[in-house]
Amino acid sequence: MTTLVAGDAQQQELRDRFLAHLDAHPTDGWLRDCAGAHLTASSLICSPGGDRVLLVHHRKLGRWLQTGGHLEPADPSLAAAALREATEESGLPGLQLLPGIVHLDAHQVPCGPVRPCWHLDVRHLVLADPDRQPPGSAESTAVGWFDADDLPTDEPSVVRLVRAARARLAAQDPAAARPSTQPAR
DSSP states (O other), X not given: OTTOOOXXXXXXXXXXXXXXXXXXXXXXXXXXXXXXXXXXXXEXXXXXXXXXXXXXEETTXXXXXXXXXXXXXXXXXXXXXXXXXXXHHHOXXXXXXXXXXXXXXXXXXXXXXXXXXXXXXXXXXXXXXXXXXXXXXXXXXXXXXXXXTSOSOOOHHHHHHHHHHHHHHHHHOTTTOOOOOSOOO
16 A cells, blocks of 8 residues: 555545555454454456446345455455455456556445454456456345446446546547546546
């Protein structure tokens, strides 16, 4: 996270908050048992052009979200945890994790010994073929591909993540990702 180039002031503030959390909790800041807050890892799975995104309807939260969750002690990195979660929750093998962090988010959820708990979510970008139908997992009531300009949710953190992912893809290949027409949140 120290090499993350934050795109705006909010992302810079979150980066600083996450690093301060890890400084204050050097041995458990990424584990679910860290009371009050802990890092989580998630991924937006999208088509190579960024026009389609895969979302899961989270069973416990009842919302359409990107894949992601808690780090496991065996995860060698945040990126590895994000890819593991994407594979588990989508049911799709052979996903392609792009290098680097695409977005940061902090949100409260009913989790851990202190409720609510802050999830300090480090978000990655994963590519997959949108013609492959995801079988999903028991953690979700549904999983599916959606047009990036017509999401099944107006959840601000998901909309911001999709926007950040499309910007990353456009920066790598300007012809690959067309700009979003969704209003700014």
